[in-house]
Amino acid sequence: xxxxxxISNLRISLTTKDELVTxxxxxxxxxxxxxxxxxxxxxxxLCNQLGxxxxxxNERIKTIFLNAKVVDEVDSAYxxxxxxxxxxxxxxxxVGAILRSGGMYAGMRNQISHTINEAxxxxxxxxxxxxxWNLVVRELGPTFLQNGILIKGKDLxxxxxxxxxxxxxxxxxxxxxxxSVEVADLRLADWKNKMISLQVNSGKAA
Amino acid sequence: xxxxxxxxMSADGGPEAKTEPLGDYAGLGGRAMTSGIVAxxxxxxxxxxxxxxxxxxxxxxxxxxxxxxxxRISVGCKSPLTGGIKEANSGxxxxxxxxxxxxxxxxxxxxxxxxxxxxxxxxxxxxxxxEDNSLCMLGNYDLVDKMKAEYGEKVHCISIGPAGEMKMSAxxxxxxxxxxxxxxxxxxxxxxxxxxxxxxxxxxxxxxGTSARQPADPEKFKEANKAWVAGLRKHPVTGEGLxxxxxxxxxxxxxxxxxxxxxxxxxxxxxxxxKISGETQAELENARGxxxxxxxxxxxxxxxxxxxxxxxxNGNFLTKQPEYETVWAHGGxxxxxxxxxxxxxxxxxxxxxLDTIEMGATIGVAMEAGVAKFGDAEAAINLIKExxxxxxxxxxxxxGAAVTGQVYGVERVPVVKKxxxxxxxxxxxxxxxVTYATTPMGADHTAGYAVGANIMGVGGSVDPLKPEGxxxxxxxxxxxxxxxxxxxxxxxFIAFAILDQPETFEALVDLINAxxxxxxxxDDLMAQGKAILxxxxxFNFRAGFTEKDDRLPExxxxxxxxxxxxxxxxxxxxxxxxxxx
Numbered sequence: 001x002x003x004x005x006x007i008s009n010l011r012i013s014l015t016t017k018d019e020l021v022t023x024x025x026x027x028x029x030x031x032x033x034x035x036x037x038x039x040x041x042x043x044x045x046l047c048n049q050l051g052x053x054x055x056x057x058n059e060r061i062k063t064i065f066l067n068a069k070v071v072d073e074v075d076s077a078y079x080x081x082x083x084x085x086x087x088x089x090x091x092x093x094x095v096g097a098i099l100r101s102g103g104m105y106a107g108m109r110n111q112i113s114h115t116i117n118e119a120x121x122x123x124x125x126x127x128x129x130x131x132x133w134n135l136v137v138r139e140l141g142p143t144f145l146q147n148g149i150l151i152k153g154k155d156l157x158x159x160x161x162x163x164x165x166x167x168x169x170x171x172x173x174x175x176x177x178x179x180s181v182e183v184a185d186l187r188l189a190d191w192k193n194k195m196i197s198l199q200v201n202s203g204k205a206a
Numbered sequence: 207x208x209x210x211x212x213x214x215m216s217a218d219g220g221p222e223a224k225t226e227p228l229g230d231y232a233g234l235g236g237r238a239m240t241s242g243i244v245a246x247x248x249x250x251x252x253x254x255x256x257x258x259x260x261x262x263x264x265x266x267x268x269x270x271x272x273x274x275x276x277x278r279i280s281v282g283c284k285s286p287l288t289g290g291i292k293e294a295n296s297g298x299x300x301x302x303x304x305x306x307x308x309x310x311x312x313x314x315x316x317x318x319x320x321x322x323x324x325x326x327x328x329x330x331x332x333x334x335x336x337e338d339n340s341l342c343m344l345g346n347y348d349l350v351d352k353m354k355a356e357y358g359e360k361v362h363c364i365s366i367g368p369a370g371e372m373k374m375s376a377x378x379x380x381x382x383x384x385x386x387x388x389x390x391x392x393x394x395x396x397x398x399x400x401x402x403x404x405x406x407x408x409x410x411x412x413x414x415g416t417s418a419r420q421p422a423d424p425e426k427f428k429e430a431n432k433a434w435v436a437g438l439r440k441h442p443v444t445g446e447g448l449x450x451x452x453x454x455x456x457x458x459x460x461x462x463x464x465x466x467x468x469x470x471x472x473x474x475x476x477x478x479x480x481k482i483s484g485e486t487q488a489e490l491e492n493a494r495g496x497x498x499x500x501x502x503x504x505x506x507x508x509x510x511x512x513x514x515x516x517x518x519x520n521g522n523f524l525t526k527q528p529e530y531e532t533v534w535a536h537g538g539x540x541x542x543x544x545x546x547x548x549x550x551x552x553x554x555x556x557x558x559x560l561d562t563i564e565m566g567a568t569i570g571v572a573m574e575a576g577v578a579k580f581g582d583a584e585a586a587i588n589l590i591k592e593x594x595x596x597x598x599x600x601x602x603x604x605x606g607a608a609v610t611g612q613v614y615g616v617e618r619v620p621v622v623k624k625x626x627x628x629x630x631x632x633x634x635x636x637x638x639x640v641t642y643a644t645t646p647m648g649a650d651h652t653a654g655y656a657v658g659a660n661i662m663g664v665g666g667s668v669d670p671l672k673p674e675g676x677x678x679x680x681x682x683x684x685x686x687x688x689x690x691x692x693x694x695x696x697x698x699f700i701a702f703a704i705l706d707q708p709e710t711f712e713a714l715v716d717l718i719n720a721x722x723x724x725x726x727x728x729d730d731l732m733a734q735g736k737a738i739l740x741x742x743x744x745f746n747f748r749a750g751f752t753e754k755d756d757r758l759p760e761x762x763x764x765x766x767x768x769x770x771x772x773x774x775x776x777x778x779x780x781x782x783x784x785x786x787x
Contacts, residue, residue, distance in 0.1 A: 022492075029458055063459060065462045068462055090441075090443045091443070091456055093456060093530075095456070095630045095638055095651070096459070096702075097705060109636065110636075111634065112635070112770050131458070133458045134458075134485060135450070
């Protein structure tokens, strides 16, 4: 995903029926940008910066990828600017068990295990790509959407095109930079690779 | 289950059925039964489609009881695809029904003396075999509809489609699901071709007037079953992830790991993965609605319900929810990111009676050969139709990736013992490569499943970070899988709850003991698992296999896989250690 200054000039706020919020999970699964302070461990990022409870991290997030490698030690894997972090619940299958962070079968994929790294910067403004899947997106997705995510305009427009009828029927209010607009306006806008700050409000957020 | 039904297709005057006591096979179920019979009774050097081969269909040890998750069924023979011993298994209703009727196995033997197709009807009163050439080249769906019209709405079927009749090495045996649809398949190894070679199109089962098999100790059984169900329900994989998203929940994760074989194993990540992920699939199915859309069981007694029902854009039933292996095989492996197209192919596979993994891998090889372009969903659909019609091209494709690669001169053919690899690239996840290479079945992702070696008490000292630790884990997993899931009739997906929750493993052992009246320990079960593997491997050696067949294709050692640029690095010597027990 392309780099940007972390601030989007395009702010979209949607208020939808509860059942419609799941449509946006695909964006969370593809990956969205998050502003962070760099140089922290995965655990510090998730718990301190992104507000995920430590118990949730320990009990529900079972596979973590940092730059496409499986993280076994959340305290000693460090996140830098432009890192890609992905979070999954427990996975089925032999390979699901093998990919489990810190699991018994970790040795069966040691070529793709994340090795301990040093952060190149500490405390600087940075941006990462975050991906949320399966049970994790179901449980954390509404809160991330309510807090706002950064995504490519094209990704949002593709999603709108795919779910146009449902969104037209289920969106109760849409604001683009604080002005009311219609779903069709979002679909037809010339955004392409511009970054959008998207906020989705529903009753599902914790 | 106190009897075996043997049907001699060669008998003078037409096929002849007889039942006999279990004898040496007493106490066996599922894979233990199929491999036991094949290893003892089938000459290893026979032609897989000849009269000396036998097709064995065996419910699991607990099938027909009310034990949760116990409805899997095994199909075994000498494989026309690999040339070695084969066990393929399936869900669906017939396993429970055969268990209730008392059959521990059906063995199809010999070969008809004339060109003819037969249907076999089994109920509590006995067995009826009839010649019915009107069934010739019917797809599984039309065939089942015809059987329903003839035998009623409560029967279930074990059948083959045109691929089985044409004796293709990718042919499956279909089992009807709870809705009497032929959506569950013993897919691997060409078992459908062997059924076709016996001239048997369909076995219709009616269990009216029977009741559930009774445990030796009803009170203990009831208690163990309760603990068993509770354990499965509380685990996040079996209680939440699989019901919500099905097995296709793996797509995003395997893709992120760089282990998602893409465009015939040429790279490890697919840019269209999120469009065909389990999350997207569940969203689509839920939006379209309909009975059993995103969460549905494949047989009665299933409480995990990892399957679903795929309706088309107009709300019409198309197929069951395609599972991870199918979505990968016909999706990312062929560069296709359209769930509707993948579901259409799944429907065709089920109707023609084809293994979805083998066919997806085969089309990937064909695309690499230039027969069609990667990403061309319409071309992929048409190639499957060629198979169903039995055109010259279709007959090549229907005999699998190894044959197709040979015909078209493709080097990158992802097979072990001529069976196509499933949806995990062994260069990124080397441990699965060890299982692919060394299982007697040919490349198989279910052969070494995640049953906790630590819980079984045989792997406690294993250091998985060392190569010898990987070998030992792969070995223990194969042994445990052979007995705990493949032979009991339990679904593979119980493995996660057993892996993580010792009390749930104990509940399973208690369940087996309360049902059988035995006092098995974990060690006893492992010993049975070892015995199954040994007899299978012995069969393969007698059929001409050597250690050199326990290898991945050379290109996995030489061709780096993006994005991690890794190759398969387990040595041949280490692979040979897996069966050194």
